[in-house]
Amino acid sequence: MRRPSGARQTFIVMILVPLLAGTLGGFFGGVGGALITAALNPPACVNQALFKTDVTIPDGTQVAAGERFDKKWLVLNAEGRNHCTWTADYNIVWIGGPNLAERGSSFPVQPTSPGQEVTVTANMIAPSTPGTYKSKWILRSPDGELFGDQFWAMIEVK
Numbered sequence: 001m002r003r004p005s006g007a008r009q010t011f012i013v014m015i016l017v018p019l020l021a022g023t024l025g026g027f028f029g030g031v032g033g034a035l036i037t038a039a040l041n042p043p044a045c046v047n048q049a050l051f052k053t054d055v056t057i058p059d060g061t062q063v064a065a066g067e068r069f070d071k072k073w074l075v076l077n078a079e080g081r082n083h084c085t086w087t088a089d090y091n092i093v094w095i096g097g098p099n100l101a102e103r104g105s106s107f108p109v110q111p112t113s114p115g116q117e118v119t120v121t122a123n124m125i126a127p128s129t130p131g132t133y134k135s136k137w138i139l140r141s142p143d144g145e146l147f148g149d150q151f152w153a154m155i156e157v158k
Contacts, residue, residue: 045084049139049148050076055119059154063126068102071153072121075139078148079115086112089142092120096136100124100153109139126157133157 055072063069077086086109094105101107102123112118120139127133134154138146 045082046080047084047139047141047145047147048078048080050078051149051151052076052117054151057153057155059152061155062158063155065126065128065130065157067126069124069126070121071100071124072119073137073151074117074119075148075151076117077112077114083114084141085114086110086118086139087142091140092122092137093140093146094122094135095138095146095150097134097152098127100126100133100135100155106140122153124153126155128157130157 052074055074057063057069057071077083088108088111090109090112091106092109094101099105100122102125107120107122109120110118122137124135132154134152136150136152138150139148140146
């Protein structure tokens with residue numbers, strides 16, 4: 001059966017989309033040639049942080065009431081497929097226990113590529129009351145995602 005010139009025909013074609021972006025060409029059973037463009041958005045990168053060690057003020061360190069100190073931790077930006085590079089917009093944030101930060105509740109992180117370690121620092125001050133204090137921290141991405149291992153400052157105020 002011949003169709004008049006310019007007549008429309010609707011076809012439903014099931015296509016398996018490739019994993020890579022690009023343009024595919026094909027011929028579908030006498031219907032004619034077709035070009036299909038698959039513009040895939042790569043998935044967002046993955047944030048992952050691994051605590052390595054305390055650099056300063058190991059757990060249980062005795063600190064005088066009201067003493068200022070810099071707590072430093074060594075953290076690894078985990079290496080893996082599609083892992084994020086930490087930019088200057090990443091920071092460490094207080095998430096639990098007493099906030100021992102001298103000011104605020106977050107501190108910047110130096111830019112760090114996947115597979116690299118970085119020392120992160122929080123400027124702290126010991127409470128005025130004797131006791132044991134554990135202040136918990138974690139990394140935060142620019143979009144607010146909290147991720148990776150938690151780390152903490154645990155001090156004994158005398």
